[in-house]
Amino acid sequence: MSRLENSAEHSWHVAVMAMLLAEHAEPAIQVDRVVKMLLLHDIVEIDADDTFLYDETASLDKADKEEAAAARIFGLLPPTQRDEFTALWREYENRDTADGRFAYACDRLLPMLQNLANQGQSWREHGVRFEQVLRKNLPIQEASPSLWQYVLPKLEAARDAGWLA
Amino acid sequence: MSRLENSAEHSWHVAVMAMLLAEHAEPAIQVDRVVKMLLLHDIVEIDADDTFLYDETASLDKADKEEAAAARIFGLLPPTQRDEFTALWREYENRDTADGRFAYACDRLLPMLQNLANQGQSWREHGVRFEQVLRKNLPIQEASPSLWQYVLPKLEAARDAGWLA
């Protein structure tokens, strides 16, 4: 049984994967922007969890906590960088550009490939169903039909092998 | 006592640091190329250690082992990517461009800042001397005089505090 990647490991891994798979994006993307988004994307979530879990913002929803965390973290930087990083983070979160959608697709694709590589370990642990995986990973299809065509038969094989309920 | 970062964590950390410090490079650099170099730079070294430690290439020197490892790893990729990644890796190793020098400087700067942040833990464990740190980190000065001006007084304070021999 393999341990889960921590956030820094995951961020490195998914950024390298984006470099490798960039040519499969459709429409085409700017890989350098995607890499930056992926290097930054988990920082805000961690800060939102760490900083706001039990304090006065506990009643805020996840999106509001993450907005507050982004303002806090990126606010530590000089204004030019603050604005650049905030915009990259928001583009990733909103997925309203091809770059943001492809970055998000990579972030979905990596754990799927990790599951496929270890007999569906976390799928089996959590009783995940095939239809859930299809639905949750629709963003991959939207950002790269060819990558989706690559993984779909593997997901079907995983279902047939009983790794997915 | 803090554990050492593993290679994926280090690569993520130093790539983000390069994004943050890029404006201090002198001459100016292309941060996107530097980030890619830093995301890739440790892969070859790991492979060289893992693959070639005890086998028939044991007599090769470090540089030859790393060349063989680079050919093996990047050779797994389609030719265009193989050539791009090999060139980025070589530029980092050779430090014959501003981008390569700045990437290398970031890779030197990060452990120094980590030492400064934890009372010189690994300096003290290994009895490292102030002059060694100055010499080993000359690449920082070459890639960014202003970053060097920032860290030098901190190194002097570390010496005065006895963290460096």
Ligand SMILES: [Ca+2]
């Ligand atoms: Ca390194």
